[in-house]
Amino acid sequence: MAAAVPKKIVIVGAGFGGMAAAKALRKVAAEVIVVDRNNHHLFQPLLYQVATSVLSPGQIGIPIRGILRKQQNTTVIMGEVTDIDKERRCIFASDADRSHAAIEYDYLVLATGVTHSYFGHPEFGKFAPGLKSLADAVAIRNKILQVFEQAEAEEDPSRHRELMTFVLVGAGPTGVELASAIAVLVRTTLRTEFRRIDPSSARIVLLDRSPRVLMPFAETLSTAAKRRLEKLGVEVRLGSGVDQIDEDGVTAAGARIASKAVIWTAGVAPSPAATWLNVETDHAGRVRVQNDLTVAGHPEIFVIGDTAALDQDGNPLPGVAQVAMQQGRYVGNLIDRRLRGKSAPAPFRYADKGSMAVVGKGFAVLQTGRIHLSGYLAWLGWAFIHVRALAQPGMRLSVFLQWVWTYFTGQRGDRLIVKDSSPMREATPARAASIH
């Protein structure tokens, strides 16, 4: 008597949503396959700390297969999804070298997230990198550190000010956290290390077209955050939409700011999940899902997290980690119940646990239910919650120790300027001329 072939559950994307779904399926008598184009799960809320040299990439990026290694029913495949065939029930993926065989599914969970969006100006991307992946964070770190290296090498002091001008476009949590972290970097670690320039005189401009920073927060918290930013020396310009970004700077609300270091912290666009599925989307391109997170007409396909659109009490759910995690858990449990022949659970409901944003050293804003908090206590709460939320004990210990070290010594964990690695670079004697 042959055993029944186990059902195949394919999860695409190992962010907060995909990992929550995979973990919720850990005891299911089925084959779970997690596909991601990276080998690591990324703890995105601390990405700005990699961009500002506090943490190293390896402290917030941890191998997916390491997290799931004890989950024997789960296979991790590194590959980039290129298309989906809903009728044959399979996905297509490839890696750098070749296409994988089609991966079949009985249940499909798409948790493919977002990328940055330049609001119809893709040409801005060349001059203003965004902050979504570890590669982005390293690119921004290179940019920040290189500005000071170039200024120190520049013998003409009249050029120092322009070189040391940072412009951040977008004053949401990412923009606020990154701008204040740069302000702390230049006033602590970098302050005593240069001879020709004073890094603490760097100009940091934070732009947004909205009337206040941290729009999703209560107005009192926005005000507190803005005051703190200004105390840190950040120039906050609100109601200031960007018209132009090029290699020499930014034009916003008619004013020109010369800068070689522009960073994009504004919009996001969903993954192409809707294109693969060829289904209905909201205006932003996110997949419209039913209240059990399935795609209409396809009870075997789930879309969760930032790439899904679902309204609750008349408002669209926000694109935050908590929504993705709760949806991942919901879908994992729903599939588990179906496999065991149980009835469907109640529709998905998001329980808002609140939001936080850091503004420099020892200051955060925190909003949960009726509690609105800003200052040191909120920052301690932020630090505690974020360390606890890291995926593995090793990460928690390492990030915690790094924070304590940086807090008290001002020294950073990883302040490398990383150059492109190409095997050919140092291979020929002719190119050896570049070594010293």
Added chain:
Amino acid sequence: MAAAVPKKIVIVGAGFGGMAAAKALRKVAAEVIVVDRNNHHLFQPLLYQVATSVLSPGQIGIPIRGILRKQQNTTVIMGEVTDIDKERRCIFASDADRSHAAIEYDYLVLATGVTHSYFGHPEFGKFAPGLKSLADAVAIRNKILQVFEQAEAEEDPSRHRELMTFVLVGAGPTGVELASAIAVLVRTTLRTEFRRIDPSSARIVLLDRSPRVLMPFAETLSTAAKRRLEKLGVEVRLGSGVDQIDEDGVTAAGARIASKAVIWTAGVAPSPAATWLNVETDHAGRVRVQNDLTVAGHPEIFVIGDTAALDQDGNPLPGVAQVAMQQGRYVGNLIDRRLRGKSAPAPFRYADKGSMAVVGKGFAVLQTGRIHLSGYLAWLGWAFIHVRALAQPGMRLSVFLQWVWTYFTGQRGDRLIVKDSSPMREATPARAASIH
């Protein structure tokens, strides 16, 4: 009465030699300028641990200006030297964006090191990266980790063996340390993380044309190291010169080994210091120096470390960190004495402090004077000496804690597969198709 213009001492290269020279000049009443094309000093002896995911790049690469921040007479410039004008006494440097103004010197110290050499076969470089810089280490780490990702994604088991074959060309310290570190990686951290493949069945081949591994060591230690390598499952093939390396593998001593992961741990070639100076070299292209480390006819130009050639007792000095460090200190003191009008010191003499190499977890060989040691005790000595030798207290603590953590848990510090970062990559909606 105008003060005398301070003399300018330019040091090119912030490796072991250049840093030792800079530190020896910390109290000199002169302007010291350290020029390096990277922003970091690299602790090269632990580079193989970055390549095998134990340490992260930021743990062994530390900003040069951070190390020298309290040395008020010293300016650090990030730039790549392209030429030297001995008559005008200036060097030319540039960074990514532009050429710097010529940097003038009264004294010049060239400590520009080596790169890898493919012995007249630069075309090997494309398929067999070497291990000299952090970028190299990350490229090799990507290669090692990707092999297992590709094998796990491969549904045809007959291809697993070829995918999981590593070939290291060169059984000196780098080849031995890297081969044994890969053997430990596949048998500890990776062992339980895959479902379709068994990483511990990976084939690791270490090739060398010489008759034994670790040629500079005593024969008993070479034998002990070889035995240990074989115990770790490394296939050691000696007297086996490489004829061909291409994208499908290696041909050595007439035998073909199919492999997608070939690593070059054999030869090195000096920096182009001799070309810039247009002076006499040894057969390898290193600058022949006088016994006070100056270039003949130029008492103001010093060349030290791996890029200099000097005989002692009839033998050329080896290209090791200790030689570079002792030469750096010697040159710093010599310049100090000259500036203060004192007599020249005695000719440079290298004091050999011995050599060490690690062979996997808990095993090293150590040779100093008449002491020849192999095993656990030598490994403890190695660990102690290397932690102590790190440039800063923060590095020492962080590397030590990481080692303890990895030793007891098998978990690694940084196991990321890093993809190229380009600001354009995620900028356009068309490319957004690659996100999940």
